[in-house]
Amino acid sequence: MDMKTFSKSSLIISTYNWPEALRLCLLSVLEQSVLPDEVIVADDGSTGQTADVIEAMRPLFPVRLIHVWQEDNGFQLSKIRNKAIAMSSCDYIIQIDGDLILHRHFIKDHLTLSKRGSFVAGSRVLMTKELSEKMLDRRQARVTPFQSGLGNFTNRFSVAWLSRYMADRYKTHDIYALRGCNMAFWREDLLRVNGYNEVFHGWGREDNEIAVRLLNSGVRKRAAKFGGVVFHIYHPEVDRARCPKNEAYLTEALLNKTVYCREGVHQYLAHVEPVGLAEREFAL
Structure with missing residues (x-):
């Protein structure tokens, strides 16, 4: 496939x-x-150390590196992702978390799988605490699939032909077979359902709920299997105290066949700065 035929892409990193x-x-x-074509760091209230890392790395990037920040008011991942989506200037949005190391063909794989009328859900490879600490200490950002300290054996490999074969065959109707740390969407589809639902606070189910609304709107789910590979840096599990309430919001969307949420991305679209100013940091 000729890479020049692809639409422009934004990589959003929470x-x-x-x-x-x-x-x-x-x-x-x-x-x-x-x-x-651009990288947007969606920052849910970090201290200045995160901004310092972004500023230090900005000269290395041949594409725009944008920092979207909001005040720390608890876990508000849906809200900061919506702000990043509003800031995006590209047709296709690839979404990850900032605790991942990407396989070198990660973006290429996602662009290969992109197809109008669908979104893509990928998986991850877990790294042990020991391997994670070693890579953080050495600032090493390249993982080989056979090195020790990796789990999820079949998720480690990027195989283009097998990825294309599996895309419409692997758990395409299972809303639980996805992780928000590795997904991709057409921006127009996200705007149609009003992006992420900001009633979600705390960890969990905001990614499943947006998948439900996309499916209800007629957008198909495709799988990034044997493609779109990411390696997850170890950390202790986050607080899941809000998960039962978030489960209830997900159940509501399933039962009501919800398409559009009330508290979503559209509230930020009128406040987006012109693209020419995107190299600055933004607090929306």
């Missing part, structure tokens, strides 16, 4: 107060065989 991991993530972006 982060919160882990600048060391974000540095590795950004370094792995620079290693990509195909770069995104």
Whole structure:
């Protein structure tokens, strides 16, 4: 497939107060065989250390590196992702978390899988605490699939023909077979359903709920299997106290066949700065 035929892509990276991991993530972006057209760091209230990492790395990036920040008011991932989506200037949005190291063909794989009328859900490879600490200490952003300290064996490999074969065959109707740390969408589809639902606070289910609304709107789910590979840097599990309430919001969307949420991305679209100013940091 000719890469020149693809629409422009934004890579949105969500982060919160882990600048060391974000540095590795950004370094792995620079290693990509195909770069995104812009990179947007969606920052849910980190301290100035995260901004310092972004500023230090900005001269290394041949594409725009944008920092979208909001005040720390608890876990508000849906809100900061919406602000980043509003800031995006590209047709296709690839979404990850800042605690991932990307396989060098990650962006290329996602662009290959992109198809109008669908969104893509990928998986991840877990790294042990020991391997994660070693890579953070060495600022090493390249992972080889057979090195020790990796789990999820079949998720480690990028195989283009197998990825294309699996895309419409692997759990395409399972809303639980996805992770918000590795997804991709057409921006127009996100705007149609009003992006992420900001009633979600705390960890969990905001990614499943947006998938439900996209499916209800007629957008199909495709899988990034044997493609779109990411390696997850170890950290302790986050607080899941809000998960039962978030589960209830997900159940409501399923039962009501919801398409559009009330508190979503459209509230930010009128406040987006012109693209020419995108190299600055923004607090929306």
